[in-house]
Every structure is written in structure tokens, then in C-alpha cells.
Amino acid sequence: QQQVKQSPQSLIVQKGGISIINCAYENTAFDYFPWYQQFPGKGPALLIAIRPDVSEKKEGRFTISFNKSAKQFSLHIMDSQPGDSATYFCAAPRGGGADGLTFGKGTHLIIQP
Amino acid sequence: DTEVTQTPKHLVMGMTNKKSLKCEQHMGHRAMYWYKQKAKKPPELMFVYSYEKLSINESVPSRFSPECPNSSLLNLHLHALQPEDSALYLCASRWGDTQYFGPGTRLTVL
Numbered sequence: 390q391q392q393v394k395q396s397p398q399s400l401i402v403q404k405g406g407i408s409i410i411n412c413a414y415e416n417t418a419f420d421y422f423p424w425y426q427q428f429p430g431k432g433p434a435l436l437i438a439i440r441p442d443v444s445e446k447k448e449g450r451f452t453i454s455f456n457k458s459a460k461q462f463s464l465h466i467m468d469s470q471p472g473d474s475a476t477y478f479c480a481a482p483r484g485g486g487a488d489g490l491t492f493g494k495g496t497h498l499i500i501q502p
Numbered sequence: 503d504t505e506v507t508q509t510p511k512h513l514v515m516g517m518t519n520k521k522s523l524k525c526e527q528h529m530g531h532r533a534m535y536w537y538k539q540k541a542k543k544p545p546e547l548m549f550v551y552s553y554e555k556l557s558i559n560e561s562v563p564s565r566f567s568p569e570c571p572n573s574s575l576l577n578l579h580l581h582a583l584q585p586e587d588s589a590l591y592l593c594a595s596r597w598g599d600t601q602y603f604g605p606g607t608r609l610t611v612l
Binding site: 430 | 508552558601
């Protein structure tokens with residue numbers, strides 16, 4: 390059972406536009422929601438993370454919006470740049486006291502110049 | 503320094519070979535992980551070490567054998583792998599809730 394559902398699978402955005410990636414989760418006990426950015430041939434790098442006690446967190450051009458009642462969270466990339474072209478994964482703790490993260494299926498983002 | 507290092511970067515091995523992957527971190531993190539990532543897929547958890555003890559084994563075949571010699575080092579010993587084991591093997595360590603990933607070892611099994 391997939392605990393974190395991510396959409397869209399792929400996304401093409403024009404330079405300067407806003408990229409939006411969505412995730413939905415099942416387990417209301419989840420208390421930490423990170424987004425990772427991965428370039429080809431590299432390991433995932435933490436981009437930004439949020440806890441359920443806040444509805445929004447912003448770091449530079451990256452913003453997480455969190456909707457606890459809908460059990461959804463999304464990543465917004467403002468003023469998208471070609472260097473943002475990468476695969477983005479949302480994640481959540483595996484739950485039930487088990488260590489480790491469970492990841493969404495990923496979004497392949499392409500920013501066109 | 504939030505760096506996790508992995509060696510080698512690339513590894514090609516035959517199905518009868520024995521090889522090892524190495525992961526190192528000097529951030530004082532006491533939880534370390536091995537993940538497997540196939541092309542165009544998310545990372546999948548294989549093993550978790552907490553305070554140098556194996557705490558989680560996600561039903562990984564015995565041809566993968568993890569080892570944690572000390573708090574800074576994590577190894578993954580490989581033996582009699584199959585071509586379907588070809589993937590990017592990622593090591594991570596954790597501080598608080600944040601997991602820091604290494605660059606991975608690209609493994610090809612012939």
C-alpha cells in the first residue's frame with residue numbers, strides 16, 4: 390500500500406513560471422513531511438520540510454503548503470529556473486514507530502528556457 | 503559538514519563475485535540506512551542501523567549483507583547477485599528527523 394501518493398508524474402514549466410507538485414498521505418500520525426530533490430546520477434538532497442503544526446513554510450523560492458484536514462501537502466517552486474529541472478520526491482516517516490522514510494513515486498520536472 | 507560519502511561511485515560485478523559498498527559519515531549521526539533505487543523509481547528502504555545495531559531488515563535477500571563496524575561506517579556486502587539487483591544503492595544518516603543521503607553507488611550486475 391502506497392502511503393504517500395504524488396502527482397503529477399511529470400511536469401513541464403516555462404522559465405519564470407510556478408511549478409506545483411502535490412502529495413497526499415494516508416496516516417494521520419505522520420508528523421514530518423520532507424521534499425527531496427534529485428539530479429541524475431546523484432543522491433536525493435533535502436529541499437524543504439514541514440510539520441503538521443504549520444500550514445506553510447517558505448525557503449527562498451520554495452514553499453510547502455500543508456492541508457491537514459485534506460491530508461495533502463504541496464511544493465511550490467516560484468520563478469522556476471532551468472537549474473530546477475530534476476526529480477522531486479515527497480516523503481513521510483514510515484509510521485508505526487518504524488524508522489526510515491517512505492517516498493512518493495516522484496515528479497520529473499523540466500523547466501524550459 | 504553534512505556529508506555522507508560512498509565508495510565506489512560505480513561498480514560492475516559478475517553474478518559469482520563478492521564485493522562491498524562502503525558508506526561513511528562524520529556528523530555523529532547514530533542512525534544509518536541503506537536504500538535501493540531503480541531507474542525512475544523512488545528509493546526503497548533495505549536496512550536500518552541504530553547505534554550500530556541492525557534494527558530493520560526489509561526482507562532483503564541474504565545475498566545482501568549489511569555491516570556497521572562503528573558509528574561512522576556502514577558497509578553492504580554483496581555476493582551472488584542477480585542482474586535485477588542492478589540499481590543505485592544509497593546510504594543515508596539521520597539527525598533528528600532529517601535524513602542526509604550520500605551520492606550513491608551505481609551497481610551493474612552482469
